[in-house]
Each structure stands twice: as C-alpha cells, then as structure tokens.
Amino acid sequence: MSGLSGRPRPRQKWLRWLAVLGLVVGGGAISVPTAAAHPGHPGHEEAQAAPAAIPAGDYQQVQLALGSAELGEAMSLAVLPDRAVVHTARDGTVRYTDAAGNTKSAGKLDVYTHDEEGLQGIAADPNFQSNRYLYLYYSPKLSTPGGDAPVTGNAAAFEPWKGHLNLSRFTLKADNTLDLASEKVVLEVPNDRGQCCHVGGDIDFDAQGNLYLTTGDDTNPFESSGYSPIDERTDRNPQFDAQRSSGNTNDLRGKVLRIKPTAAGGYTVPSGNLFAPGTARTRPEIYAMGFRNPFRMSVDKATGIVYLGDYGP
Ligand SMILES: [Ca+2]
16 A cells, blocks of 8 residues: 555555455444555564454445456545445546446546555545535646656756645536536645655545545655654755654645535635634644644544544654
8 A cells, every 4th residue: 555655556455445345335434454564664564563353243344346447556435325435546547336336437537646646535525415526635747747856956956846736526427427627626735746655635524514634744754764754954855854744834744634615615714723723834724733644534423533544653
C-alpha cells in the first residue's frame, strides 16, 4: 500500500482492498491487519505487536469485486444508501459495484500519478439519496514536468513542481456514471510534486454534515535515517522538511481538515476547529495536525469521534 511504502506496489494494494470491500458491506466497522515492509525504517515491522484477533462472528465477508480489472490499484470506497459501493483506483478510475456485485467503470479523472499521487478518497454526501453528490480527493494533471523533481537546487528549480490536490464534488448520474462536467472544486490543497511521499486523502462526514479530509505531510522520509524528516539545508528540495507541512499551522498538509460543504460547492468553517478563524498564521480548516500519512479515517456518527490510522514509525 502506498501509504506504507515509498513506492506503490499495486498487487499488494488490491489484495488488501479486496478484503476491505467485503468487510465494509458485511459489518460496517473495518479492521484491517497492518504490517507491510517499510524499506526506510528497518526494525519498524518487528516492533509492531500482533493485531488482536477479530471475533469472526462479528463480521460477514461478502466478495463484491475481484482482481485488477474490477479494482485497479484500489484506494478507497464509499457505501451508498442502496448498498452499492463506489470505489477509487489511483489511476483516476471511479468504479461502481452494485449490491449484487456487478462492477463497472463510472468514469475516469485525468490525474497526476507520480509516486503516491493520483485519485485517493471518495465519500458520498450525507444527502446522497436526494442530491447524488460524491466527493473525491485527487491530483489534477496540471502542467507538472514528468519524472522526479531535483533533490537539490534553488527556488526557481523547484517552482515547476508546485501543484495541488483537489477536493471536488461530482454528481453521480442516474445511470451511475460520474458527471465529469458537474465538478465543483470545494478545496485546493497546495503541495510539492515529483518527490515521494504521503498524500493521505481519506474523506468522511459526521452527523452534523461536516466533511473531514485527511492530508499527508508530502515529505520524503527516506533520507533521514529513520528520524523526523526536518531537513533545513537551504539547497535542499523542500519535500524533505515536514516543518513546512505537518508542523505548520498555516498549511493544509499533515492534517485532518474539517469543513462544512455548501450547496453551491464551496464550504464554511464549523466552530470547534483547532484555530479560530482570523488567527494569524493559521488555517481555520485544521481540525488536527502533526500527522505523517493519515491514510485511513472514520468518523463515528453517534459520538463524532475520529478514528485515524497514521502510517509510519
Ligand atoms: Ca510530494
């Protein structure tokens, strides 16, 4: 899974998500075994405790989709009111699996896919039944150069690699395909492209209709010997310093963001976030911060408690 490793390993991803597709529809709550090799952090794997056993009787596994033709490099999913499932693949494909297990492509976004970028999370609007809105988090193609960004250089050298991710709202048409022309970009998350890692990108709603989005620290952790990536060398690509993102109160990366989408396609900021609107050098969308790659998240509707999986040592 790209959230764990420096380089995507598609086969492992879809194998894992195959299991998740079944668990979600069968029982609601998800528990997925952790542990995959993390090449940048030797010993990390061994340090993890064995996961607690899941009482088998609490879960029902229903296979909905199988194999790369039906899942692609699977990333995330949302269950619709009629128990159909919409799911994303990193190459930009949104797939629709009906409750009987028939899968089809619902559309494809044109995405930038260097390292872990591409299409990430998907969520259905709380009023999906009436408005047919889906929210997607993805890297639009833009005019970013191909290949890797330079590791060292100056600001001018790094400038072409500035990009962003979109949190966008789309309408799912009556035939269960995505209306690409319906896109409303709700929120842009500026980032740096061409270097690994950590996009985050899970989306969920609480019972008040607030949207929660996780964002990764957009920082390469593989050249700091297992310590925090806080490289301050001035000729260094900024993507080796998480102080600019995860540790920055004025940046949307390495965070849980919490906003209230509006009917027009924008958003307002609900009260109770980390920084009151108007506070100098902060972003009011920030609900929690200091994360590395908060790759999976679920908001408990009854309590508002956010359950979060932040990958990393
Ligand atoms: Ca990056």
